[in-house]
Amino acid sequence: MYSFLIVLFVVTGTLFLYLANRHQRLLNKPLNQNLxxxxxGLIFLGVINALFYFTLSAGIFLFLMILMVxxxxxxxxxxxxxxx
Numbered sequence: 001m002y003s004f005l006i007v008l009f010v011v012t013g014t015l016f017l018y019l020a021n022r023h024q025r026l027l028n029k030p031l032n033q034n035l036x037x038x039x040x041g042l043i044f045l046g047v048i049n050a051l052f053y054f055t056l057s058a059g060i061f062l063f064l065m066i067l068m069v070x071x072x073x074x075x076x077x078x079x080x081x082x083x084x
Contacts, residue, residue: 002049002052002053003053003062005046005049006046006049006050006053006062006063006066007046007066009042009045009046009049010042010043010046010063010066010067010070011066011070011074012039012042013038013039013040013041013042013043013044013045013046014039014043014067014070014071015039015070015074016031016035016036016038016039016042017036017039017040017043018074018075019031019035020032020033020035020036020039021036024075024078025075025078025079025082026078026082043067046063046066046067047059050062050063
Protein backbone atom coordinates (compact mmCIF):
# COMPACT_ATOMS: atom_id res chain seq x y z
CA MET A 1 0.00 0.00 0.00
CA TYR A 2 2.73 2.46 0.95
CA SER A 3 4.83 1.65 -2.10
CA PHE A 4 1.80 2.39 -4.30
CA LEU A 5 1.39 5.74 -2.51
CA ILE A 6 5.04 6.57 -3.12
CA VAL A 7 4.66 5.91 -6.84
CA LEU A 8 1.35 7.80 -6.96
CA PHE A 9 2.73 10.88 -5.17
CA VAL A 10 5.91 11.06 -7.23
CA VAL A 11 4.28 10.46 -10.62
CA THR A 12 1.43 12.90 -9.91
CA GLY A 13 3.86 15.53 -8.64
CA THR A 14 6.06 15.09 -11.69
CA LEU A 15 3.04 15.37 -13.98
CA PHE A 16 1.98 18.62 -12.28
CA LEU A 17 5.51 19.99 -12.64
CA TYR A 18 5.56 19.08 -16.32
CA LEU A 19 2.12 20.53 -17.06
CA ALA A 20 2.95 23.79 -15.26
CA ASN A 21 6.07 24.25 -17.41
CA ARG A 22 5.77 26.61 -20.37
CA HIS A 23 7.54 24.12 -22.66
CA GLN A 24 5.03 21.30 -22.17
CA ARG A 25 3.31 19.95 -25.27
CA LEU A 26 0.15 18.33 -23.93
CA LEU A 27 -2.06 21.35 -23.23
CA ASN A 28 -2.52 24.55 -25.22
CA LYS A 29 -1.65 26.68 -22.18
CA PRO A 30 0.42 25.60 -19.18
CA LEU A 31 -1.33 25.07 -15.88
CA ASN A 32 -1.32 27.65 -13.11
CA GLN A 33 2.03 28.19 -11.39
CA ASN A 34 0.46 27.28 -8.04
CA LEU A 35 0.22 23.70 -9.27
CA UNK A 36 4.01 23.67 -9.53
CA UNK A 37 4.08 24.11 -5.75
CA UNK A 38 1.48 21.35 -5.38
CA UNK A 39 3.69 19.11 -7.53
CA UNK A 40 6.72 19.81 -5.36
CA GLY A 41 4.62 19.10 -2.28
CA LEU A 42 3.50 15.77 -3.70
CA ILE A 43 7.08 14.82 -4.50
CA PHE A 44 8.06 15.78 -0.95
CA LEU A 45 5.24 13.59 0.39
CA GLY A 46 6.63 10.75 -1.71
CA VAL A 47 10.06 11.25 -0.11
CA ILE A 48 8.61 11.29 3.40
CA ASN A 49 6.51 8.23 2.67
CA ALA A 50 9.52 6.36 1.25
CA LEU A 51 11.67 7.22 4.24
CA PHE A 52 9.04 6.05 6.72
CA TYR A 53 8.22 2.82 4.94
CA PHE A 54 11.74 1.64 4.00
CA THR A 55 15.15 1.98 5.59
CA LEU A 56 16.98 5.22 4.88
CA SER A 57 19.17 3.99 2.04
CA ALA A 58 16.42 1.88 0.43
CA GLY A 59 13.92 4.74 0.71
CA ILE A 60 16.25 7.24 -0.92
CA PHE A 61 17.19 4.76 -3.65
CA LEU A 62 13.56 3.87 -4.38
CA PHE A 63 12.50 7.52 -4.44
CA LEU A 64 15.32 8.51 -6.79
CA MET A 65 14.59 5.62 -9.14
CA ILE A 66 10.86 6.43 -9.30
CA LEU A 67 11.62 10.13 -9.83
CA MET A 68 14.15 9.34 -12.57
CA VAL A 69 11.70 7.08 -14.41
CA UNK A 70 8.85 9.60 -14.07
CA UNK A 71 10.96 12.54 -15.26
CA UNK A 72 12.05 10.52 -18.29
CA UNK A 73 8.83 8.70 -19.16
CA UNK A 74 6.17 11.45 -18.89
CA UNK A 75 7.61 13.82 -21.56
CA UNK A 76 8.56 10.88 -23.78
CA UNK A 77 5.08 9.35 -23.58
CA UNK A 78 3.44 12.69 -24.34
CA UNK A 79 5.78 13.21 -27.30
CA UNK A 80 4.94 9.78 -28.72
CA UNK A 81 1.20 10.23 -28.14
CA UNK A 82 1.13 13.64 -29.84
CA UNK A 83 3.09 12.34 -32.82
CA UNK A 84 0.52 9.71 -33.81
